[in-house]
Amino acid sequence: MKPINNVNKAVFIDRDGTICHDVGYCSSAEAFEMLSTAPSAIKILNDNNFKVVMVTNQSGLARGYFTHDTLTSIHDRMRTELAAEGARIDAIYYCPHHPNDRCGCRKPNTGLFTKAMEDLSIASHLSFMVGDTQGDIDAGRNAGCKTILVTTGPSEGNHAGDPPDMVSSSLLEAVQWILRQ
Numbered sequence: 271m272k273p274i275n276n277v278n279k280a281v282f283i284d285r286d287g288t289i290c291h292d293v294g295y296c297s298s299a300e301a302f303e304m305l306s307t308a309p310s311a312i313k314i315l316n317d318n319n320f321k322v323v324m325v326t327n328q329s330g331l332a333r334g335y336f337t338h339d340t341l342t343s344i345h346d347r348m349r350t351e352l353a354a355e356g357a358r359i360d361a362i363y364y365c366p367h368h369p370n371d372r373c374g375c376r377k378p379n380t381g382l383f384t385k386a387m388e389d390l391s392i393a394s395h396l397s398f399m400v401g402d403t404q405g406d407i408d409a410g411r412n413a414g415c416k417t418i419l420v421t422t423g424p425s426e427g428n429h430a431g432d433p434p435d436m437v438s439s440s441l442l443e444a445v446q447w448i449l450r451q
Contacts, residue, residue, distance in 0.1 A: 277391050278319075278320075278321045278390055278391050278392050278396075279319070279392070280321035280322070280323050280390065280392040280396075280397040280398075281315050281321075281322055281323070281398045281445070281448060282323045282325050282383060282397065282399045282400070282410060283325070283401070283441070284324075284399075284400065284403070284406045285324055285348075286326065286402075286423070287401075287402035287420070287422055288308075288400055288401050288402050288406075288423065289304065289305060289308045289324065290302055290303055290304050290305055290308070291303045292402070292424050295330040295336070296336075296344055297330060297335050298336070298340065298344070299343040302344050304348065304352075305440070307440045307441055307442035308352075308441050309354075309355035309356075309357045310357070311441040312352060312357040312358070312441075312445075313352075313355060313356050313357035314445050314446075315445055315448075316357055318449060320448075321390050321392060323362075323392070324359050324362045324363070325377065325382040325383065325386070325399075326362075326363075326364045327365045327376050327377050327405075328364045328366055329368050329369060329376075331366040331367075332366060332367050332368035338366075360390065361390060363382040363385055363386050364382070365377070365381070365382060377405045377406060378405045378408035378409040378412060379409065380412045380413045382409075383399075383409065383410075383412075383413035383415075394415055397413075397415045397416070398415050398416045398417070398418060398448050398451075399411075399413065400438075401420070402419065402423025402425070403423060403425065406419070407419055408432065411434075416435045416436075416451065417434040417435050417436075418435065418436045418438050419434040419436070419437045420437075420439070420440060420444055421437065421439055422439070422441070
């Protein structure tokens with residue numbers, strides 16, 4: 271992927287409710303179910319020189335619902351399914367903490383974004399955040415990205431109080447909007 275003036279543009283994407291169905295603490299690779307348009311949406315981003323970075327809160331780790339090894343197997347399955355469609359996620363960043371831990375990486379905080387931006391030379395002003403909750407939108411905005419709320423999560427986007435830059439019916443529709451910006 272060619273950087274733009276030594277910085278990259280990126281699309282940060284939430285996992286549950288955005289890339290895959292939100293099953294409530296996905297605790298096995300077998301429970302992971304990709305949303306139908308996610309592979310093609312991600313491939314379009316890959317083909318248009320965007321870094322694709324998944325940022326996800328995974329408090330199920332802190333709650334003891336699954337282990338790091340289980341989370342790795344879930345992400346391995348996701349990557350395998352994406353690869354079968356010619357798509358890839360460039361990096362995965364996750365918060366393993368409980369919401370009460372008050373860490374800096376749990377969305378809507380920006381620790382995951384800051385780390386990714388440093389690791390991958392990402393410019394926030396060239397980047398976007400796509401997610402299904404207000405916390406995703408707040409995190410993206412706090413990180414300096416344009417924001418897109420998808421209605422594919424359990425709340426169908428109905429609980430967003432502070433409007434995103436765009437509301438979309440799917441990750442694919444969000445990507446089409448991103449390309450027009």
